[in-house]
Amino acid sequence: MSLKFGILGLLNHAPMTGYNLKKLFDKSVNNIWTASLSQIYRELGALEKNGLVSSYIEEQDDRPDKKIYSISSEGKKAFMKWLSECPETFVSPKRDEFMLRVFFGASLEKNEVKRQFEKFLEDRKAAAEFLEKDEILIPKFIKSPENEKLGFTMEDGRYIGFVIKRAKMSNRLLIQWAEECIKELGE
Amino acid sequence: MSLKFGILGLLNHAPMTGYNLKKLFDKSVNNIWTASLSQIYRELGALEKNGLVSSYIEEQDDRPDKKIYSISSEGKKAFMKWLSECPETFVSPKRDEFMLRVFFGASLEKNEVKRQFEKFLEDRKAAAEFLEKDEILIPKFIKSPENEKLGFTMEDGRYIGFVIKRAKMSNRLLIQWAEECIKELGE
DNA sequence: TTGCTCATGTAACACGTTACATGATTGT
DNA sequence: ACAATCATGTAACGTGTTACATGAGCAA
Numbered sequence: 001m002s003l004k005f006g007i008l009g010l011l012n013h014a015p016m017t018g019y020n021l022k023k024l025f026d027k028s029v030n031n032i033w034t035a036s037l038s039q040i041y042r043e044l045g046a047l048e049k050n051g052l053v054s055s056y057i058e059e060q061d062d063r064p065d066k067k068i069y070s071i072s073s074e075g076k077k078a079f080m081k082w083l084s085e086c087p088e089t090f091v092s093p094k095r096d097e098f099m100l101r102v103f104f105g106a107s108l109e110k111n112e113v114k115r116q117f118e119k120f121l122e123d124r125k126a127a128a129e130f131l132e133k134d135e136i137l138i139p140k141f142i143k144s145p146e147n148e149k150l151g152f153t154m155e156d157g158r159y160i161g162f163v164i165k166r167a168k169m170s171n172r173l174l175i176q177w178a179e180e181c182i183k184e185l186g187e
Numbered sequence: 188m189s190l191k192f193g194i195l196g197l198l199n200h201a202p203m204t205g206y207n208l209k210k211l212f213d214k215s216v217n218n219i220w221t222a223s224l225s226q227i228y229r230e231l232g233a234l235e236k237n238g239l240v241s242s243y244i245e246e247q248d249d250r251p252d253k254k255i256y257s258i259s260s261e262g263k264k265a266f267m268k269w270l271s272e273c274p275e276t277f278v279s280p281k282r283d284e285f286m287l288r289v290f291f292g293a294s295l296e297k298n299e300v301k302r303q304f305e306k307f308l309e310d311r312k313a314a315a316e317f318l319e320k321d322e323i324l325i326p327k328f329i330k331s332p333e334n335e336k337l338g339f340t341m342e343d344g345r346y347i348g349f350v351i352k353r354a355k356m357s358n359r360l361l362i363q364w365a366e367e368c369i370k371e372l373g374e
Numbered sequence: 375t376t377g378c379t380c381a382t383g384t385a386a387c388a389c390g391t392t393a394c395a396t397g398a399t400t401g402t
Numbered sequence: 403a404c405a406a407t408c409a410t411g412t413a414a415c416g417t418g419t420t421a422c423a424t425g426a427g428c429a430a
Contacts, residue, residue: 001419002284003389009291019409032286039390041411062398064409083288083295086303090310093418096279097189099219099353101270104196105346108270113346116273123277159292159300162368166286166361173360174353181349190417206381226418228383249426251381280390 003043006033008071008079011053013151015070018044024150028141028160031167044069052078102181114185121178124171131168190230193220195258195266198240200338202257205231211337215328215347218354231256239265289368301372308365311358318355 006029010021018041025035035043047053052075058066071079098120105113141160142152152160193216197208205228212222222230234240239262245253258266285307292300328347329339339347 001388002282002287005291006287009287009294012291012294017409018411019407029287029290032281032283032290034280034282034390036391037409038392038411038413042389045411060409063407064397066409079291080294083291084299086306087284087288090285090307092283092285093221094219095189095221095418096219097274098277098279099350100189100193100196100216101274102346102349103216103219104192104199104266104270105349106340106342107196107199107267112271119273120277153293155293158371159289162289162292162364162371163286165367166364169360169364170357173356177349177353177356180352184345184349188417204381205383206379221418223419224381225383225385225420229417232383247381250379251425253381 002033003035003039004047005079005082006035007040007043007047008052008075009083011069011071012076012079014149015068017066017068021069031163047075051075110185114182117178117182117185121175121182124174124178128171128175131164131171189220190222190226191234192266192269193222194227194230194234195239195262196270198256198258199263199266201336202255204253204255208256218350234262238262297372301369304365304369304372308362308369311361311365315358315362318351318358 006025007021010016010024010029016024018037021044022035022037022040025033025040044053044055048055048069052072053069054072055067055069058068060066098116101116102113142154142157193212194208197203197211197216203211205224208231209222209224209227212220212227231240231242235242235256239259240256241259242254242256245255247253285303288303289300329341329344
């Protein structure tokens with residue numbers, strides 16, 4: 001239900017192709033919402049049919065032609081409506097495969113569980129490397145030459161900062177949690 | 188893909204009906220994996236077709252007859268196979284509507300965003316009440332009369348404890364995060 | 375008398391994943 | 403020589419959500 005609004009929200013900054021949208025998705029909203037290309041194309045088709053976005057073709061000789069999508073005024077209205085109405089529920093569906101494994105851990109040898117936890121830890125530490133080392137910095141994101149045209153403002157930066165902050169905090173927490181679990185499994 | 192294993196894992200403790208499965212899901216795996224009744228029935232049908240579970244009917248006079256599902260040896264094998272193979276990726280798909288809102292927060296009035304954050308906070312605090320106040324205690328869960336027959340051991344308790352711990356830690360983190368965001372929006 | 379619990383499902387729809395197809399350009 | 407990037411999609415499948423249908427018993 002929200003992929004729609006993710007797309008509208010990005011198009012609200014600047015018109016772009018489905019392909020571009022996917023790349024922006026991966027770089028920006030990705031911590032929050034994932035989408036595959038085919039999903040995006042399908043959704044764009046549906047949005048166009050409903051008049052929330054419009055498109056035109058930009059021809060290219062060397063590469064496949066581009067189909068550039070823009071948000072319509074209808075689309076802006078729909079986006080703003082969604083954004084401003086406060087949701088009654090804040091819990092989003094959770095489907096965490098690793099946690100399922102942990103839950104059923106007793107059926108497995110302790111050392112095997114431990115090994116899985118250790119791989120999990122590695123994974124989180126790799127993520128930390130990326131998250132903590134200035135790889136994700138709001139000004140960097142906003143002022144990068146590729147994103148310059150996207151019209152992200154400093155005010156956007158504040159909110160993107162909130163998202164990044166949460167990602168960092170969560171990641172640190174997961175590392176701590178995993179370490180404590182491993183320690184408890186250790187003796 | 189994992190709903191299947193969630194069901195098999197619970198049936199691995201004791202045979203039960205789809206309806207019971209749903210209730211157990213809600214009480215146990217719910218922090219990790221959500222499933223609706225119709226999903227569970229459909230999945231049980233598929234599992235039975237593939238020989239991973241079997242069922243028999245227990246007739247009742249006052250209430251609708253029960254269809255009780257048990258895990259087969261095939262099912263146990265499949266479950267153990269899944270459980271023991273270490274996943275290469277630990278990131279599960281994230282679709283967090285509230286975070287999407289935050290990401291696009293700049294399009295909204297600051298006070299409106301703040302209001303949404305405050306509702307979010309309330310929500311998390313309500314969850315904290317439940318999580319922190321001994322409502323979720325492993326021994327309580329395992330030794331409750333209703334769960335007695337489910338064959339959860341103390342070893343299960345350890346792992347369920349890990350899950351609960353993470354839920355608590357995450358919730359505390361979210362409260363802290365939301366408070367910091369609200370503070371930053373405050374001035 | 376209204377709604378919850380028990381207990382089964384079906385059907386339609388929405389959304390997500392994976393695989394396939396096409397084809398030039400650019401970098402290693 | 404090989405892979406990645408750019409750029410479009412379609413098709414099939416798998417999973418999740420919502421609504422509907424049935425029907426007794428029990429508690430507020």
